[in-house]
Amino acid sequence: MKKFILFIAILVSGCSASGAAGPSKQDSPAVRAGLLLAEKSQCMSCHKLETKVIGPAWNDVSARYNEEIRSGKASENDVEAQLEKKIAMGGKGNWISVTGGMSMPPNYPKVSRENIRKLALFILSLRK
Numbered sequence: 021m022k023k024f025i026l027f028i029a030i031l032v033s034g035c036s037a038s039g040a041a042g043p044s045k046q047d048s049p050a051v052r053a054g055l056l057l058a059e060k061s062q063c064m065s066c067h068k069l070e071t072k073v074i075g076p077a078w079n080d081v082s083a084r085y086n087e088e089i090r091s092g093k094a095s096e097n098d099v100e101a102q103l104e105k106k107i108a109m110g111g112k113g114n115w116i117s118v119t120g121g122m123s124m125p126p127n128y129p130k131v132s133r134e135n136i137r138k139l140a141l142f143i144l145s146l147r148k
């Protein structure tokens with residue numbers, strides 16, 4: 021009986037360790053650090069990685085801009101600068117079909133320029 025229970029335990033832990041989607045990026049130290057900064061910066065009342073809250077899902081934001089970079093529509097520098105500016109000043113217009121036209125409030129100077137840059141790079145890294 022003991023052996024049987026051990027066998028089940030190994031089966032179960034084996035399954036969760038190699039879960040269908042493989043190891044989630046969300047568990048990497050870089051992503052955890054990024055999320056911690058985002059929580060401190062009070063972004064997470066309106067954003068999540070996977071789903072829209074009030075603002076668009078950050079995975080979708082990342083996918084859209086990395087696609088623009090890949091297709092040559094925009095340079096990486098331009099995208100970074102654009103996101104930093106938007107996070108700092110807030111605004112609306114890029115995600116109307118997702119948000120129904122909500123605006124992001126300005127986050128600067130509550131969040132420092134340096135941390136805004138870190139957050140922009142973190143969000144871009146999600147779907148690189």
Ligand code: HEC
Binds near residue numbers: 063064067076103114
């Ligand atoms: C009160 C809600 C709210 C908060 C707080 C908020 N956001 Fe947003 N965010 C939004 C909305 C709404 C949009 C969609 C804007 C648009 O349509 O262009 C958005 C869009 C974005 C985008 C995509 C910008 C674009 O032009 O594509 C990024 C990146 C972003 N937010 C990051 C952040 C970060 C980082 C923080 C924290 C410092 C933050 N947001 C805090 C509501 C919020």
